Amino acid sequence: MKKSTAFVATAMVIIAALAISFIADSKSANAIPAFARKYNMSCTTCHNPVPRLKAYGDEFAGNGFVLKDQDAPRYFVDTGDENLSLIRDFPIAVRMDGYIKYESVGGQRPDMTTPYLLKLLSGGSLAEDLAYYFYFYMDERGEVVGVEDAYLMFNDLFGSELDIYVGQFQISDPLFKRELRLTLEDYEIYKTSVGESSINLAYDRGLMLTYGFETGTDVILEVVNGNGLPEADKFKVYDSDKYKSFVGRVSQDVNDYARIGGFGYYGKEGVSNPNEVWMIGPDFTVTDGYYAELNVQYLERRDSDPLFEGDRDDDVETRGAMAEVIFTPNGDRSKWYGVCLFNWVESDFSEHDYRTIGLHAGYLLRTNVRLVGELDYDMDTEERRISAGFVAGF
Secondary structure (H helix, E strand, C coil): CCCCHHHHHHHHHHHHHHHHHHHHCCCCCCCCHHHHHHHCCCHHHCECCCCCECHHHHHHHHCCCCCCCCCCCCCECCCCCCCCCCECCCCCEEEEEEEEEEECHHHCCCEEEEEEEEEEEEEEEEECCEEEEEEEEEEECCECCEEEEEEEEEEEECCCCEEEEEEEEECCCCCCCHHHCCCCCCCHHHHCCCCCCCCCCCEEEEEEEEEECCCCEEEEEEEECCCCCCCCCCCCCCCCCCCCEEEEEEEEEEECCEEEEEEEEEEEECCCCCEEEEEEEEEEEEECCCCEEEEEEEEEEEECCCCCCCCCCCCEEEEEEEEEEEECCCHHHCCEEEEEEEEEEEECCHHHCEEEEEEEEEEEEECCEEEEEEEEEECCCCEEEEEEEEEEEC
């Protein structure tokens, strides 16, 4: 394993210092468009900026896409059958992104990449404490991807704070949601699969249980197939082996401005010469509640045999981190915002090594249409990636 801990620590400190300087210089501060149409309110109620969620938006999603303090009149059709829930106007929304991109490697010319993605989204309440959400990728980088997020949510079971999600979701959703990031650059450590392994922290099928305590403690448990989103085989089975993967996370609100968490993953995969995988790591968020936010994730990963060869004597070590600073100069009324994102992955399998730092800026042309520009620098290849474009939801 290469030793670059000093570099990583330095980069994390620089980003943390940027975030702290934003917070120190500022004053203290005491979903989709279909939901805005349902409740006749602005997207800024839940987002800052779209698609990034505010605390109120997190609460809305956790309540099964229902605002507890507001009613949505005539949401369901009155059929005379009190056990039938039919949504009067089926909620549909669209997201479309487009960019002009340039990569310095190989003397490439600018590339017109519109649409870069095109999503059809739907979600909402089916009955009291029962909700659904899904989206269909009609186009992603020129391909029809299909369904990614798709689940039913059972909210406040047994009159408690217990929620259960059943379906497809990202394993990393309880940490930092990749689908809600503002940058074109991804959270690389969540996507990393080592060797021939199918295990990462992106999409999978299974169950997720969440429980929130009055102390500000949240507990999440997941049981997933551990092999992503492959097509069913000839026996109509999705899982490629007999194993399941188990995920746990505990997070604690320190106060109104800080949260810390711990994450763990354990699973096996493979029919013969199985690969045993575990991951563990802390995460935290620091915010002033209005102007600036710092998100940090660190993960250690071990694979016993990611090539499924059956003759390895030692584990394959992989570790990584991401740190993200988000700055909104006027809070949820900001027209401008900025993001700095640092990615680092280092593995015994060097093909997975990844170190980038990116700067992203956006301007809200409308609340649901933003113009964006981004510069990403790969520290290993010295490649520069420049992109400019738009993100629209309607």
